[in-house]
Amino acid sequence: MxxxxxxxxxxxxxxxxxxxxxxxxxxxxxxxxxxSGPRRSAQRxxxxxxxxxxxxxxxxxxxxxxxxxxTCFPPAFADVTTGLYAPLSFALVGIVLRGAAFVFRNxxxxxxxxxxxWTVVFGIASxxxxxxxxxxxxxxxxxxxxxxxxxxxxxGAFAVTICAQMAAVFIVHEIDDPDLNADFRVRAxxxxxxxxxxxxxxxxxxxxxxxxLFAALLHPIAFAAVSAALAAGLIVIACVLARRDVAARAxxxxxxxxxxxxxxxxxxxxxxxxxxxxxxxxxxxAMIDAFLLCTAGGAVLLIPxxxxxxxxxxxxxxx
Numbered sequence: 001m002x003x004x005x006x007x008x009x010x011x012x013x014x015x016x017x018x019x020x021x022x023x024x025x026x027x028x029x030x031x032x033x034x035x036s037g038p039r040r041s042a043q044r045x046x047x048x049x050x051x052x053x054x055x056x057x058x059x060x061x062x063x064x065x066x067x068x069x070x071t072c073f074p075p076a077f078a079d080v081t082t083g084l085y086a087p088l089s090f091a092l093v094g095i096v097l098r099g100a101a102f103v104f105r106n107x108x109x110x111x112x113x114x115x116x117x118w119t120v121v122f123g124i125a126s127x128x129x130x131x132x133x134x135x136x137x138x139x140x141x142x143x144x145x146x147x148x149x150x151x152x153x154x155x156g157a158f159a160v161t162i163c164a165q166m167a168a169v170f171i172v173h174e175i176d177d178p179d180l181n182a183d184f185r186v187r188a189x190x191x192x193x194x195x196x197x198x199x200x201x202x203x204x205x206x207x208x209x210x211x212x213l214f215a216a217l218l219h220p221i222a223f224a225a226v227s228a229a230l231a232a233g234l235i236v237i238a239c240v241l242a243r244r245d246v247a248a249r250a251x252x253x254x255x256x257x258x259x260x261x262x263x264x265x266x267x268x269x270x271x272x273x274x275x276x277x278x279x280x281x282x283x284x285x286a287m288i289d290a291f292l293l294c295t296a297g298g299a300v301l302l303i304p305x306x307x308x309x310x311x312x313x314x315x316x317x318x319x
Contacts, residue, residue, distance in 0.1 A: 003288045004072075004278050008271075010295055011068040016260055018061035020166065020253045023159075025051050025058055027167025029098060029126020030160065031187065032119065042180050044119070048106070050171045056099070057309055060302070071291050076271045076281035083145035087132040087152075094128030097121055127160055134159025137263060138202065141213055143273035151210060154202040161198040162256060165191035169236060169252040173245035188240045188248070192233050199229075199259075213266070221265030229258035 001009075028051045035043040070077040081088060098121075105118035138155030139147035146152060168188035175181040206214040216222060232255035239248035267273050271281050282288060 003285065003292060004282045006292055007068065007072040007282070007288050008278055010292070011065055011072070012260070012264060014061045014065040014068060016257045018058070018065060019256045019260055021058040022062060023130065023163040023256060024166040024170045026098075026126050026130045026160075027163035027165065028171065029102075029123055030164045031167055031171075031184075033123025033126065037183070039180055039183060042177070043183060046171060046175050046180055046184075047167075048102075050174050057306060059095070060306075068291065068295075072283050072288055073271060073276070073278075073281040074283055076276040079272060079275060080140065084136045084139055084147055087136040087139065087147045091129050091132035091136065094125045094132065098125035098129060101125060130159045130163045131156040141263060141267060141273065142210060143213075143275070151202055151205045151213075154198075154205055158195070158198040158202060161191065161194050162259065165195050165236075166252050166256060169240065169245075169248050172240065173249060185240055189237055192236050192240075195255075196230070196233060216266040217262070219265055221268070222262045225258045225262035225265055229255045229262065232258060 028047045032044050032047045035041075035047075037043075069080075101118045101122035105115050105122060108115040108118055133156075135147050135152045135156035137159075138152035139145050139149065141155075142149060142151060165188065168184050168191050172181060172184040172188055175184060203214070203217065206217060217226070232251045235251040236248050236255065239245070239251055269277050269279075271278050
């Protein structure tokens with residue numbers, strides 16, 4: 001493995017971690033917007049309790065992936081952020097509004113109308129961010145940056161659906177109330193079915209309008225990753241129904257990573273299809289080596305800190 005391959009792998013790991021943890025946070029906002037029934041307030045309270053302690057920390061993976069991209073692959077980073085300026089800007093707006101609304105809502109408890117307004121902003125922003133991030137990935141895969149194409153928009157909708165699925169699976173493990181737990185357990189199963197449906201639409205569009213991309217999806221790596229994602233979805237449903245919640249979490253995380261793996265496998269060794277490969281976009285050897293060295297040093301501090309954070313806020317309460 002070359003240093004460039006290692007840099008690609010590090011960036012891929014960061015994207016995968018953000019897809020899982022950040023995606024689950026976005027999905028929590030989606031369910032917050034869709035809260036309904038007599039337990040609507042309790043559903044929102046459960047979502048707030050689940051994502052409140054760690055939602056800011058999860059964005060560290062997005063920041064790291066961005067830093068890795070412009071440090072190790074500056075020509076590709078410049079090209080992508082220029083060509084996909086609009087959807088990436090919309091995603092950034094969603095991320096900022098989502099965070100602001102989440103905080104302001106919690107401080108507006110004495111003013112129900114104001115709290116409700118921030119609740120709507122939080123929910124809509126939680127839809128916008130994953131939709132436009134997925135849309136940008138879809139546009140990148142087309143090699144044309146056509147972010148308004150049906151394929152790119154379908155990938156954006158798929159991203160929202162898989163975020164909602166992950167959130168329902170993650171949250172169900174943290175709810176003790178039987179009725180509330182049942183609400184999210186049903187949503188986890190239904191969201192998994194929705195993931196299969198929404199995921200089939202981009203594939204069908206690729207087959208009909210993007211023959212080169214569809215052929216790439218049949219590459220052994222991409223095909224194996226998509227198959228793994230489908231199998232993981234079946235495991236998610238089985239584990240949720242059997243109340244094996246930890247296993248369900250692992251399966252839904254594997255599903256999200258497999259989806260990214262399918263996208264990566266379809267276009268590798270191209271970093272930006274039709275424009276840059278890993279090597280043509282890479283920075284100097286000295287820069288790549290320095291990045292990898294700093295990453296190794298930073299991980300010594302970052303990983304234990306995140307583990308401690310989750311152990312403090314996510315470990316079962318001790319009597």
